[in-house]
Amino acid sequence: MFLTHARQRARLAASALLAAAALALTACGGDAEGQPDPTASPATSAAAQTPTPTPAATPSYKPASADGPAENVPLPKMPKEAKEKTHAGLEAFARHWYALLNYAYESGDAAPLKAITSGDCERCQMVYKGLEAQESSTWTIGGEVQIQQISTNFAADSNGIYQLPVQLKRMGATHYVDGEKHSTDAPGGLTLDLFMARYEKGEWTAQDVGVIKGP
Template sequence: MRLLVPAAAAAALLALSGCSDPEPGSPLPTGAPAETSTTAPPPAPTATATPTDDAPTPEPGPAPTLPPEATTDDAAGAEAFVRYWYDSLNYAIRTGDTASVREASLLPECIECEALASSVESAYDAGGSLVGGRADVVEAIAPTPDGSGAVLLSVVVQQQPLQRLDSAGDVVSDDMGEGVDESSQSVVIGRNDTGDGWLMVGLGQ
């Protein structure tokens, strides 16, 4: 299943597949010490750091910011905006903060946008979280805007499997799937009310 679906996006997000941690590397080989012709004791070992399970969790980083090139009323601006929108969605999935993706969407008209944002918020309610699910834009192709204020783009997206965890860190939804999923999406964006930027209007397969 994919993150982007025309109507049932809320249910789809929670049913997406989860990813597993990579296998740890093999331990260094050990063997008997080489024979020596001296009876001198080996040098004292040097103190080394001991790994700990209390290492801090990496910070999620700042929310993405809209780049100037994603506001221009041309094909390049449309393509840059779509990439920014997916960056905002990825940030929401990673942190539960949907402010950026909501601000970049025409709500409530964009039903898919609302469903996706609400699904993320629901997953993070009561301390839950989402792991994985990153959607990377491989290609975004936009025609030259025709002056109507709307542009239909063809977008290729690669999405990682996703897990939903509860507040205790236990897996609530975990469909391992077949790894990274690549799909073609149709995306519609439109100029905002002030005409100085874009908004996501609709998306689907």
């Protein structure tokens, strides 16, 4: 009987020692209450505490007015469809080209238009030169070109150039020089352009823009 009681006391003592050891390990390693882990990397802790930078605000678009030229003009994005060698693709490309033409006139930046236009486009060269000659003290309100209708024609000539008639209308415009109103243009009548483009290496390039019918 004595041995039995002695063995029970020994087992209880061993259990107490194991429990104390477990508590000590828990205290050293951190617990579920969020105690710090001394083995954690200082770099990791610093990274976790670094605040996420706030994205810079996009400058807001300001159209041209009597107070000055347009500012932060949004650049038109080419739709995915404009990469397809289909009539729908060519039409989407033509619409994008004229959107970039309007962008060039409003912002003074012709680089995006040049990027999708052949250097052989003579009419385009006239546009570029006009923009380059324009001084910062000169600007225009309105005057954008609006597409009214696009032909369903989709056939290439012997040189692989597709010709697409495009009906346009130019909006009225007011021109300013040195902050003073200089002249105004009434809305134009309907005109008909012949938009010519070539498809190579998975994309369209404007080759030239002729005038079938003027205002």
